[in-house]
Amino acid sequence: MLNVDGVPTLDDVMRNFPSEERLIKGFVAVHECYQDIPCNPCVESCPVHAISMEKLTTPPVIDFNKCTGCGNCVASCPGLAIFLLSLKNGSAQVTIPYEMMDVPEKGEKVDGLDRYGRKVCEADVARVVKLPSLDKTSRTTLVTLEIPRELLPVVRSFRRR
Amino acid sequence: MIFTDVMVIGGGPAGMNAALTAAESGAQVLLVDKFQKLGGQLVKQTHKFFGWADRGAGTRGFNLAKQLAAQVNAHPNIKTLLGYEVIGGYPDQTYLAASWEDHVKISAKKAVICTGAAERMILFENNDLPGVMGAGAVQTLMNEYGVLPGESFLIVGSGNVGVILAYQLLQAGAHVDAVIDVLPKLGGAYWVHAAKVQRLGVPLLLRRTVLGVYGTEHVEEAVTAEVGENMEPVAGTEMHHKVDVVALAVGLMPLTDLFQMLQVRTEYIPELGGFVPWHDELGHTTNPNVYVAGDAGGIEEATTASLGGSIAGLVAAKELGFPVDENRIQEYLRALSSFRESSLSKKVLEGIERMRGDSNA
Numbered sequence: 001m002l003n004v005d006g007v008p009t010l011d012d013v014m015r016n017f018p019s020e021e022r023l024i025k026g027f028v029a030v031h032e033c034y035q036d037i038p039c040n041p042c043v044e045s046c047p048v049h050a051i052s053m054e055k056l057t058t059p060p061v062i063d064f065n066k067c068t069g070c071g072n073c074v075a076s077c078p079g080l081a082i083f084l085l086s087l088k089n090g091s092a093q094v095t096i097p098y099e100m101m102d103v104p105e106k107g108e109k110v111d112g113l114d115r116y117g118r119k120v121c122e123a124d125v126a127r128v129v130k131l132p133s134l135d136k137t138s139r140t141t142l143v144t145l146e147i148p149r150e151l152l153p154v155v156r157s158f159r160r161r
Numbered sequence: 162m163i164f165t166d167v168m169v170i171g172g173g174p175a176g177m178n179a180a181l182t183a184a185e186s187g188a189q190v191l192l193v194d195k196f197q198k199l200g201g202q203l204v205k206q207t208h209k210f211f212g213w214a215d216r217g218a219g220t221r222g223f224n225l226a227k228q229l230a231a232q233v234n235a236h237p238n239i240k241t242l243l244g245y246e247v248i249g250g251y252p253d254q255t256y257l258a259a260s261w262e263d264h265v266k267i268s269a270k271k272a273v274i275c276t277g278a279a280e281r282m283i284l285f286e287n288n289d290l291p292g293v294m295g296a297g298a299v300q301t302l303m304n305e306y307g308v309l310p311g312e313s314f315l316i317v318g319s320g321n322v323g324v325i326l327a328y329q330l331l332q333a334g335a336h337v338d339a340v341i342d343v344l345p346k347l348g349g350a351y352w353v354h355a356a357k358v359q360r361l362g363v364p365l366l367l368r369r370t371v372l373g374v375y376g377t378e379h380v381e382e383a384v385t386a387e388v389g390e391n392m393e394p395v396a397g398t399e400m401h402h403k404v405d406v407v408a409l410a411v412g413l414m415p416l417t418d419l420f421q422m423l424q425v426r427t428e429y430i431p432e433l434g435g436f437v438p439w440h441d442e443l444g445h446t447t448n449p450n451v452y453v454a455g456d457a458g459g460i461e462e463a464t465t466a467s468l469g470g471s472i473a474g475l476v477a478a479k480e481l482g483f484p485v486d487e488n489r490i491q492e493y494l495r496a497l498s499s500f501r502e503s504s505l506s507k508k509v510l511e512g513i514e515r516m517r518g519d520s521n522a
C-alpha cells in the first residue's frame with residue numbers, strides 16, 4: 001500500500017489506466033508516481049508535451065491520446081515509475097526501465113514479476129533498447145516483455161533465469 | 162597565509178554553487194574540501210536525481226558533480242584547495258586547514274560553511290564487529306573505489322539513503338537480504354524509490370530492529386526482531402539473516418564543530434537532524450562573517466542545498482560590497498519555497514520555523 005511501503009495496489013493502478021481502445025493502437029505511457037514529490041523530468045522529456053503537471057510538487061498527468069509511446073519519459077524518470085503498455089496486434093507488452101548490469105537479450109525467456117518481485121508468469125523479451133535520459137549524459141535500458149494479457153496491469157519487473 | 166574575500170568550506174552542491182555565485186559577483190573565492198575531488202555526496206550517487214529538470218534533475222548524481230566541478234574549475238576567480246580539512250576558525254577571521262602532510266593558514270573576510278552532514282549510529286550487540294558500517298561508507302567503497310565490501314547485505318533504515326543503497330547494491334551484483342525499519346511504515350523514502358527496490362524482490366520489513374550481529378572475526382549473521390508498541394523487541398519474532406554486512410542508514414546529522422568554534426549559536430532541532438547553526442533564509446548565522454548552506458544547516462537534499470549555496474554566495478559577496486543583482490537572490494528564494502511546497506518538506510519547514518522562532522525568544 002502506498003502510504004505503508006510505497007507500492008501501489010491494483011486499485012491505485014486501475015484508477016488511471018489507458019482504455020483498451022488506446023492500448024490496441026500501440027504503446028502508451030503509464031506512470032505509477034502518486035506522491036507530491038518535487039520532480040519534473042518526465043514533463044521536460046516528452047517531445048509531444050503529453051505530460052503535464054499543475055506545479056512541481058503535484059504528480060504528473062499523462063494524456064494517453066497525445067502520447068506516442070516513444071519512451072523518452074521512461075528513460076528520464078529518476079523514480080523508474082513510468083512504463084509503456086500495449087495490446088497492439090493481440091499481444092500484451094510492457095516496457096520496463098532496467099538499470100541492472102545483466103541486460104537480457106531479445107528472445108530470451110524470463111520470469112515476469114509483480115510489484116513485490118513475486119513471479120507471476122513466464123515472459124518473452126520482445127525488445128531491448130537504450131534511450132538517452134533527459135540530460136543526454138547517460139542512457140537507460142528499456143526492456144519490453146510479452147506477457148499474458150490479463151497480467152498487463154501486474155507485471156512490472158522480471159528476473160533472468 | 163592565503164588571503165581571500167570568500168572562503169567556501171565544503172565542495173558539495175551547496176559549496177560549489179556558493180563559490181560560483183560569489184565568484185560571478187566579482188569576489189575572490191577559495192573553495193576548500195577535505196577530499197581530493199569536488200562533489201560531496203553527489204559523487205557517490207549513481208541514480209538519476211529528483212527535482213527540477215533545469216537544476217539537474219534526471220541527471221545522475223556523479224554527472225551533476227562533474228558538471229558543477231567543471232564550472233568551478235573554469236572560473237578565474239575561484240581557487241580550490243583539495244585534500245585539506247578546515248580544522249580551526251579564529252575570531253580574527255583566520256582559519257587553519259590541514260592535509261595529511263602539512264597545513265595552511267587562511268585569512269578570509271567571509272566564510273560560507275557547507276560541510277554537509279555525518280551519519281548516525283545505533284546501538285545493538287557487537288555493533289563494533291567488522292561488517293557493520295554506515296551506508297555512506299558502503300557507497301564510497303562501492304561507487305568511488307569500485308570495491309564491494311560484502312556479498313550479502315542487511316540495510317537498516319528505509320529513508321531515501323537506505324533504499325537507494327539497496328538499489329545500488331543490486332546494481333553492483335550483491336544480494337540484499339532485506340531493508341528493515343522500526344517504523345510501522347516507510348521511513349521517509351520517496352514511494353517510487355521504495356517501489357523500484359521491492360519490485361526487484363527486496364523485502365521491506367517494517368516494525369523491526371536489529372538485536373545484534375554475530376560472527377568470529379566479522380559479521381556472519383544478523384538477528385532482527387519485531388518491535389511492539391513501546392518499541393521493545395517482541396520475543397519469538399526473531400529472524401536470522403545470513404549477511405556479511407549490516408549497513409546503517411538511520412539518519413544524518415549536520416556537522417557543527419566549526420560553527421561552535423566560530424561562536425555561532427547552535428540550536429537543537431530534531432526536524433533538521435539535530436544541532437544546527439541558527440541561520441536565516443539568506444544563510445546568515447549569528448556570526449556576521451559566517452554563512453551556512455546545504456545539509457550543514459539542516460538535512461534536506463541536493464536541489465535545496467544548491468539553491469541555498471547560490472543564495473549564500475551572492476549574499477556574502479554583496480555584503481563585501483560587490484555589486485549583486487537583488488533579483489537573482491529573490492529568484493532563488495522563490496525557487497526554494499516552491500520546491501518546499503511538497504508535503505515531504507513539511508517537517509523541514511517546521512524545523513526551520515522553530516529554529517528561527519527560538520532566536521526571537
Ligand SMILES: Cc1cc2nc3c(=O)[nH]c(=O)nc-3n(C[C@H](O)[C@H](O)[C@H](O)COP(=O)(O)OP(=O)(O)OC[C@H]3O[C@@H](n4cnc5c(N)ncnc54)[C@H](O)[C@@H]3O)c2cc1C
Binds near residue numbers: 206321454
Ligand atoms: C544515498 C543518498 C542519496 C541521495 N539522493 C538524493 C536525490 O536523489 N536527490 C537529492 O536531491 N538529494 C539526494 N541526496 C542528498 C544530497 O546528496 C545532499 O543533501 C547534498 O549532497 C547536500 O549537499 P551539501 O553541499 O550540503 O553537502 P555534501 O554534499 O555532504 O558536501 C559536503 C562537503 O564538505 C566537505 N567537508 C566537510 N567538512 C569539511 C571540512 N572541515 N573541511 C573541508 N571540507 C569539508 C566534505 O568532504 C564534502 O565534500 C542523497 C544523499 C544520500 C546520502
Ligand code: SF4
Binds near residue numbers: 047071
Ligand atoms: S512515451 Fe514519449 S510521448 Fe508518451 S508521454 Fe512519454 S515521452 Fe511523451
Ligand code: SF4
Binds near residue numbers: 059060078
Ligand atoms: S519524472 Fe518520474 S518520479 Fe519524477 S514526477 Fe515524473 S513520473 Fe514522478
